[in-house]
Amino acid sequence: MPSFLTRYATPLTIGLFLVSLVSGVALFFHVQSGLFKSMHEWLSLVLIVPVGLHVWKNWRPMLSYMKRAPLAIALVLSLAVSGVFMANAAMSGRTGGNPAIALIGKLQQNTVEAVAPLFGHTGDSLVETLKAKGFQVASADQTLDEIAKASGKGPFDIAGALAGR
Incomplete structure (x- = not known):
């Protein structure tokens, strides 16, 4: 050793x-x-x-x-500076994680009908758009998460499709 x-x-x-x-x-x-x-x-x-x-x-x-x-001085300064960052995050309510990921997660919980206006669609036109991009959509009452799972795709796939990519 x-x-x-x-x-x-x-x-x-x-x-x-x-x-x-x-x-x-x-x-x-x-x-x-x-x-x-x-x-x-x-x-x-x-x-x-x-x-x-x-x-x-x-x-x-x-x-x-x-x-x-x-x-000792270096260790105390390092702890103090890290404490400032942690206190700032705690006071601002940031608990970590990417807010864009959290937003996609919230979006996924909604139905096609509910999110369609955000993307300039009606529920039916967004269903057709998603179908054209290879998603299996039964109705505008399905959540985006249900559609992604039924299509064998993930949340970023459907988010990309909604964003026009």
Whole structure:
């Protein structure tokens, strides 16, 4: 195990940190979020393992850091800044999640008849539009979720069809 620690702890920490850095920046700037979100979340969790190995490998120097003020100051500042972000989110009522996804979820719960005017249609014309796009629609009284499931498609498929894509 010590040779593994010596050989791989720091390189894996650096490699996974770089992946986390690039994916985090891409997510921050909303660049190809679908490509980066899952990777960023999972590999950031995996990063815990090599960081733990790196700390274990370098335990004596870490003890030396713990005796000095810079580490304590850095940890307190990091916690304070993260606390500010959490407090801001809590006070603004944001609990997380993409609001567009939540909106699609709410839309899916409604019938074709109810959402048709939002897309410049009557219930019957939206039924025909959805059928033309490959959806199995029995009536305008079906919910969009029921139609997507009956058609073997997902919520984003029907949302795309409604958006004209």
